[in-house]
Amino acid sequence: MDSALASDSGLYLRQTVKTAVKLLVVGHFAVGKTTFVGSLSEIKPLRTEETMTQAGALVDDLTGIKDKTTTTVAMDFGRLTLSDSLVLYLFGAPGQQRFTRLWQDMTRGALGALVLADTRRLEQSFDVMGLLEDHGLPYAVAVNHFDGAPAYPEAEIREALDLLPETPLVTCDARDRTSSTQALISLVQYLYARTTQEHA
């Protein structure tokens, strides 16, 4: 707590920042979301919590009473200042179907999402891709490279994930800043292309 309040100059946004945008980094458990956010963030990735019930949520959360009707979900997020006026937040989001309200909060106002996938467990990406489609959020898929994981031709991965022809598919190494940045660029290029097409 004290360290967070310290007047460390990197803590705060530049005074000139006017606009904040949000992208989601989603995927199944242990696919590398937190690593990806950590590679890109200019601040030490932060963790925030949402309580997942309506009535009683605050009561239970603040007293530490474990109530089975309350679930606390943690999200890791990071920050990238992109220009004097623009800052990008990256939220690493859990892919579990049951956190509907969390998803509503997270997807509201988000520009899009990057789905991280693991070639050893491609089928586990379906839930999160379905959630994004339900919320109408456009996404690109980045296959995170894990040492020893099989490398498949792009066409096979596309088929296995049942991707639309226009959905970008890239590979990345979530531990590497440049590689992770390139994956985000692929996503934003896609979002840009969609927007200009829809306004044409």
Place this chain on the structure above:
Amino acid sequence: MTPRRREERGLVRPYVVTDGRAHPTRNTFDLVTLVMAHGDRPLSGLSPEKRRLMELCLGGALSVAEIASHLRLPVSVTKVLLGDLVDSGHITTRSPIPSAQLPEAQLLQEVLDGLRARL
């Protein structure tokens, strides 16, 4: 279901931080809404949590998610405190782009430029 607690009047209310409210006075806070504190407002009379929030925010602009994380409060609680502090004139916020609108091509171009500049 969550047990009813209304009868437990004698107990110290753990949700005293928000005066028992689960929702902010205004529903305008997104995770990336930017918050700026006004240094000319007195902190006297604020609850300890609001004072902590103000002390954090007086250092510079932060997003709602960052404030919640630094204060180690749930986002829902943080939004309630922020709503009160907007009402009392202690902070102002800058909302993210309207969620109902498709992002402008220009905004996405700026994001792209910023990301490319990091390579």
